[in-house]
Structure formats: structure tokens, C-alpha cells
Amino acid sequence: MNQQSLILRTTGRFLLPLLLLFSLFLLLRGHNEPGGGFIGGLVAAAAVSLHLFVMGTNAARRVLRLTPRDLIGWGLTTGVLSAVPSTLLGEAFFTALWFEITLPLLGELKLGTPLFFDLGVYMVVVGSVLTIVLNLAEES
């Protein structure tokens, strides 16, 4: 993939961080508004795929750091673990737990177990989409 156009290469470099940020934004707003782990994961996977088209498969793997398969595994683990804390407090399995932290400058931050579940979904989606894309790209 050496004959890429200059335009694609230049915009690709700008778009990767933007799209990744946007995917995180979607992930975080997902609890009460449209968004969430699944959509966020798809956007992130699209960002890495774009990078793959621009810079090749090795560069895409470098962006990920983990292999896509490990992402799936850790995502699943995070998702399952997010259901557990409630059982330790005597609540039913999967009950959402929320806690608030006051951060300096930024104000109040509401964190909860559903966020970890969403994060797990995000990782699984990124992992599974990129497993497919990378395999296809490396085969051709």
C-alpha cells in the first residue's frame, strides 16, 4: 500500500486521534443519551481501520498495542467483573452501583459499574471488528 494519495495520508494522521477521542466521548455519554460501548467501539474500530488503510497493518497493530484477541478477552473479563461488586454487597447480580467523586477544577464525577460494563463492550467490539479487518487485510 505505497501508492496512497497525499490527501489520504495527511488527513488520516489527523483523523485517527480525533476519531478515537470521539469514540471515547460516545462511550461516556452512552449511559443517558445515544452512545455507549457498542457504538463507541465501532467508531474506534473504524478509526484504526482508517489508519490501517493509510499506514498499513503493522502500524495499525502498533496503535492497538494489545492484539485484538487480547482486547476481546480483557473486555469480556471487565464486563463480567462489572456485574460482581453488587453481589459482594448483598445486592442482586448486575445491580448498578454508583459513587461520586469530586475532582478539583472539573467538579463532580459520577462513576458506576455500568460504565465498566460499557468499557468491556467497547473493548470487545474493537477487538472483534479488528480481528476480522486485520485478518482480511493481511490475507490480501
Added chain:
Amino acid sequence: MSFPLTLAIALPILIPLFSGALSVTGWRSRRVQRALAVIGTGLLLLASILLLHAVWQDGFVVMEMGSWPAPFGIVLVADLLAAIMVLLAAITGFATAIYSLSTISERHERFGYYPLLHLLLAGVNGAFLTGDIFNLYVWFEVMLVASFALLILGGERAQMEGAIKYVTLNLVSSAIFLSAIGLLYGLVGTLNMADIAAKLATVDDTGLVNVVAMLFFVAFGIKAAAFPFFFWLPASYHTPQVAVSALFAGLLTKVGVYALFRVFTLIFNISDSLTHAMLVWMAGLTMLTGVLGAAAQFEFRRILSFHIISQIGYMIMGLALAPLSPLALTGGIFYIVHHIIVKANLFLISGLVYCLRGSYELKHLGGLYRDKPWLGILFLVSAFSLAGMPPLSGFFAKFIVIRAGIEANAWWLVATALVVGLLTLYSMTKIWAEVFWKAAPTEDNATRPASGDLRALYATIAALALMTLCIGLGAQPVFELAQRSAEQLLDPSRYIEAVLGERL
């Protein structure tokens, strides 16, 4: 609700999910995956014993997932039947995991054998424990996805062919299941099984209720491989790795049987003449076609596959006669307990024979009794148990079901059951004579594959054979267990009250 109970019912699903997820993260290390397989299924076994104990004490264990209240959120409900099934799944899973350590090749492990094994167990346990009909569908799909991947693991030609039939028919079943859920939701406006059961009694449109009942009947009939929907089973079960075959043979069709038991005791009324007649016919013909199909086969695993079908017939007979004899459902549940252990074990034995001789074809096998007399004994214990010889577990299972048939005056069904028992004995002695007794065909002695360490295989098979012997010799506690779970099933109001409580 106290803390250990909510955990007790969640653990049988949580443990395999968690060990499966960890197993994916440890993809590169064979040792991690193998250790996780044994530890995960071992813990699952402990958890399921804990659950059965809790249910035996309290009658029902109910948990509302995410603390969303019952008719709206998804509930997990464990009555005795569900707890027994979870325990059986754990026993089979543990045995398979140990057996897999020395039979699954590194190549198959690299395709993700162990994570899929955990996922399958999670799906099966989820299906047993859920109290929500749509959630049941979801667990069926989880199970189907995992089983499809396990079935084609290795990607051989025969596997692909079997898998296509398996997947097509199971997808048809899922589609019918889903339409049935849709219609049911249209009728009663709820998905919670206890709530459906309570509200369906007030629905006037009996025609539509019958249609929904028949849709469930067909959907679960396909899953259970009952007549006339069984074709996918003998087409696919002899193709994958033998540990996979054993797990499928022990568990998958029984999930269909479990769903039939659940839906036709809780939601629909089987004393309704149409459903009752359908179940009786299905039971008789399933028994008969299965055993006749087996008689025509000369491949170890194919014979066993057909016998799964015929044995399913006995379980459905237990369900079909439930309105006529109080003993019938007890017999059906006892039969499931006996069958899962024995059938999984027979498949495991066929795998060990393959390790020793390198073939599943009866005509290539022979003379094993001379080399491995103990294996012969272990086979005989399981085979005679399947055929229903006293004092093994199969005898009591058949005895209770047939006794119930006599009480119900269902003479044709009783006659069929007896004849099928005899034909099962014929099939088993055929395997015995061909594999163990007759002289080994000489030309095959040279092609015997090098056998590795088979001690784990012997240990697994011996443990399961011992279990069938124990169920036979100490049938009374198992009978009491089956009887109490049958009582729970026959009185759906207790289930409804346990789930909905004062919200009724």
C-alpha cells in the same frame, strides 16, 4: 435475600463466563488455558452442589438481575429441576475438561477450544436458570453459537457437512421459538415465565394459545431431537472431537427436553387433549425411530447418536403421562439424570477406543477385551445401564417410567418402551461383540496409533461408570430428589408465587 443465596444462583453462570473470558486473555499459553478449564469447571461443580443444597433447603432460589423487580426485569429462578440440571451440566463439563486435556490436540486448542467450552457451559446453565422466556431464547443462542464453533473446530470436510445440517435446523428452531415468544407476548404482554403462567389462564382465545403451544412444541422438539425433528443429530454428532461429542450428547438435547418440561408444566396445560396426544405420539415414535436407526449403523459414535434420540423418547414419555400418573414426571427426571451421565460416558469410551485402535468403525475394531479387560467392564457397566439392566441406574429410570405408563393405562407406550429397551440391549451387545469380543482384524494391528498417557481418560470413564452404579445401588435418594422436583413442577402456583410473591 441473604448474601450467599444471590451468589449461589449467579455463580453457575458467572464462573464459566469468567473462566471463558480469562481463557481468551490467556490465548497464547496452553498451560493457562488448560489450568483454567479444570479450575473453572471444578469450581462450577462446587457451585452447582452449593446451589442444589440451597434449593433443597429453601424450595426455590430467585434472583432479580440488576435488582429490577420481577415481571419487568430478568429473573434467575432455580427450582429443584433447574438445580439438578445445572449439577449434571457441571459434572459433564468437569469430566469433559479432564478428558480434553489428553485428547484435544494443540492445533484444536489454538482454535479456541477451551474458551468455547466455557461459553457453552455458560449458555447451558443460563438456559436452565433463567425465569424469562426471551432470556431463555438468548441463552439458547449463546449455546448455539458456542456449539457451532465447537462442531467445526478443526475444519474437516465431514464436520462442515454435519455442521450445516446442525445449524440450519437449529436456526429454524430458533426462528419458530422467536415467533412463539412474539405471539405469546402479544397475548399476555409479559415475558416473565411466572407472569405468563399466571396471565395465560385468563386468556379466552384457546385457539391461539394452542397455536403458541404447538410452536413451542416444535421449537423445543427440534432442540431435543425428538421425532420427527431429529435429523440433524445423527448427521452431526459423530463428526467433532470426541470430547465435544460427549458434551453435546450429554447436555445439548437435554436442554431442549428441559425446556419442554418447563414450558409444558408451567405455562401450558398438558392435560389438554391435543398437547397430550402430540406428546404421547412424539414419545413413542422418538423411542422407536431412534433405536431402529441405531440398529442399522456400524460406526461406534453413530450408534450412540441414534440411541440419544431413542432415550429422549423415554424422557418425553415421562412428561406426556404426567397428567395421568404422578409417578411419570419423577421417572422423566430420573431418566434425565441417568441418561446424561451414561451417554456422555459411552461417548468418552468410544474416544478411548479410538485412542487405542484408531477407528470408530466396528468392522475395523475387535479383540479389545483381551488387551484391556477393565475397559471392557467399564463399557459393559455403561452399556447395560443404558439398556436398563438392574442394578444400574438405567434399570430404575426405565422401571419408574414404565410403571407410570402402567398406572396411566398407556399400554401401547409401555409396550414400545419395553421393546425399545430390548433393542437397545441388542445394539449394545452388538458393540460389545464387535469391539471387545471378536478377534481383532489382523490388517489393522499395524496401523495402531501410538498411545500417549491415557490415565486421565480411564479415570474419567471409571468415575462416570461408578456414578451410574451408585445411582443404581442407591436409587432411593435420587428418586426422592426427582420426586420432589416433580412435585414442584406439578404445582406451578408455587413457582409463580416464588417469583412474583405478593406482586401477584
